[in-house]
Amino acid sequence: MTDEMTMLRDAGTELDPPGEAPAALRERVVAGFVPDGGAAGAPGAASRAAVGDVIRMRRPVGRRLALVGGVAASLAAALVIAPSLGLGGSGEGEEPGLPISAAAAAVLQEAAAVEAEREPWAPRPDQFVYRKVVETLDVTAEPLEAGHVESWVSVDGRHTGLSKGWTLPDEDPVSSPLEPCAEGTEEWCVNVPAIPADIPTDGDPDVMLRYLRDTAGPPPEDVPEPLPDSATFVRAADLLAIGSLPPQARSALFEAVALIPEVTVTGDAVDAAGRPGVAVGLTYAGGDRDELIFDRETNEFLGGRQVRSPDELADRAGWALLESGVVDKVGQKP
Amino acid sequence: MSAVPAPQVDTRADGAPAGSEARREPGSVAGPENRTDAAVIAAADQDTEQFAVLYDRYAAGLHRYAYRRLGPEHAEDVVAETFAIAFRRRRTYDRSRPDARPWLYGIATKEIARWHRSEEARLRAWARSDVGRPEESLADRVAERVSASAARPELAEALRRLTPGDRDVLLLAAWGDLTQEQIARTLGIRPGTARSRLHRARRQVRAALGAGATDELEAGR
Structure with a gap:
């Protein structure tokens, strides 16, 4: 077989434009090269801005969330596609995919109980969801490359929010405004409502499960044999990644996930912030897993990860929700 | 780009033609x-x-x-x-x-x-553009598989399945004619990261192409 790079280069010619870039484009571009009194930013600012843009534009779960769309697409970070490098399990010698549905249900129900005890509230459309998350960008890098994002996303998607991203702790974060989506750009625009207006808040797990199934995207494509509720689970993870759902909704979400028959405790896990926890998830043929991670002691939701087997670096992958809350103004913290 | 130990030498190991206009002899007159x-x-x-x-x-x-x-x-x-x-x-x-x-x-x-959705759609369309081809014998198709256009659906699908970061690295190499070090600087990642991403992406594409050929053989059996 021909070398895949040669094949890719050859095949690429099929996608070539019919001719050169039009002269009108040159005119349009060059017309913009006029003095401006100085570009903003110190040396190096551009490259840092670039990093911030990457974080903001990065679709959580890459392609999968992109397909799920909706709220998920607006979030700066969620599950990460872990690269497949070598063989390995979930660490600690624990067998991945141990079919302990009852244990999974127990973890989820504990998490639901934590939420149910909170004072109910509902977001106002003009508020913002504040989140601080960390997401592994490259598990193979030494030291680990992680994207840190702080964001204020408009609850109804109609107000300009803000995303601040950086990859190194000593780096200045780069801010990017999150402009409301223009008409007709919802398909790809990232600033969709932070909280879906139609999310059930009656606390009924069955209603929530139906909602998850109705709003789930197509089944994940990067696992060989997705389970019937794979997309449902991913949808739940997307919603949990928001962090600040009304507690009634979050509580029902956890219980709804517990109703998915294939959900099991998949073992010990470490979230992207290095916090140890217990993972609850779906295990697919071949050992791939989608996981939600909960604090082992408090059962609080920490984050999630995708483990695409074989993957010995699983414990470096994923995303972690560090802080979240609903605030009135961009820049405020809960 | 403080995270990246930046190589100062612009090697052009691949002799990529595009962009070589920028390569100048040191000390040449700046006309x-x-x-x-x-x-x-x-x-x-x-x-x-x-x-x-x-x-x-x-x-x-x-x-x-x-x-x-x-x-x-x-x-x-x-x-x-x-x-x-x-x-x-x-x-x-x-x-x-x-x-x-x-x-x-x-x-x-x-x-x-x-515009990732457009890219997604483009890759799907590219994969499909093969659908209208007249039916050929299995032997023809397998033989033809060495050519790029015959493998197009598998290739498009393989590209679509790459993670965005891996796809960037692979396509900057294949279509942008950038070296691995240039790609590292392009994406603001370490050269080692670019290398490992490229390696992984190539392996996935190779596997997809191989699997496609196998599927076809089995389907025709």
């Missing part, structure tokens, strides 16, 4: 055609229209790259936006780097990322 990209950008401090030299050097390559990835609807916008952003950020350009291609492709990569 309009001989200047490095860095010199052009420096000249734009005084005379902003000088920035058009960069356009003339790289717009065609960037346009082709964006067109391949996104198709006609967005390629021109990506080029226009890339140069507009580059111009705005020209004073932050690291002028110790003679070759501006990694910088420009880095900006373009982020612009392309905004």
Whole structure:
């Protein structure tokens, strides 16, 4: 077989434009090269801005969330596609995919109980969801490359929010405004409502499960044999990644996930912030897993990860929700 | 790009033709055609229209790259936006780097990322464009599999299944004609990361092409 790079280069010619870039484009571009009194930013600012843009534009779960769309697409970070490098399990010698549905249900129900005890509230459309998350960008890098994002996303998607991203702790974060989506750009625009207006808040797990199934995207494509509720689970993870759902909704979400028959405790896990926890998830043929991670002691939701087997670096992958809350103004913290 | 230990030498190990205009003999007279990209950008401090030299050097390559990835609807916008952003950020350009291609492709990569749904659709369409082909014998198809167009559906599908970061690295190498070190600078990642991503992406594409051929053989059995 021909070398895949040669094949890719050859095949690429099929996608070539019919001719050169039009002269009108040159005119349009060059017309913009006029003095401006100085570009903003110190040396190096551009490259840092670039990093911030990457974080903001990065679709959580890459392609999968992109397909799920909706709220998920607006979030700066969620599950990460872990690269497949070598063989390995979930660490600690624990067998991945141990079919302990009852244990999974127990973890989820504990998490639901934590939420149910909170004072109910509902977001106002003009508020913002504040989140601080960390997401592994490259598990193979030494030291680990992680994207840190702080964001204020408009609850109804109609107000300009803000995303601040950086990859190194000593780096200045780069801010990017999150402009409301223009008409007709919802398909790809990232600033969709932070909280879906139609999310059930009656606390009924069955209603929530139906909602998850109705709003789930197509089944994940990067696992060989997705389970019937794979997309449902991913949808739940997307919603949990928001962090600040009304507690009634979050509580029902956890219980709804517990109703998915294939959900099991998949073992010990470490979230992207290095916090140890217990993972609850779906295990697919071949050992791939989608996981939600909960604090082992408090059962609080920490984050999630995708483990695409074989993957010995699983414990470096994923995303972690560090802080979240609903605030009135961009820049405020809960 | 503080995270990246930046190699100072612009090696052009692959002898990539595009962009080689920027390669100049050290110490050569800085005439309009001989200047490095860095010199052009420096000249734009005084005379902003000088920035058009960069356009003339790289717009065609960037346009082709964006067109391949996104198709006609967005390629021109990506080029226009890339140069507009580059111009705005020209004073932050690291002028110790003679070759501006990694910088420009880095900006373009982020612009392309905004249109990921278009890319998705384009790859699907590309995969399908094979559907209308007249039926051929299995033997023909298997024999033909060595050619790029016969493997197009598998190739398109394999590209679609790559993670965005892996796809960027692979396509910058295959279609952008950038070296691994240039790709690392383009994406703001370590050279080792670029290498491992490229390796992984190539392996996945190779596997997909192999699997496709096998499927076909089995289907025809």
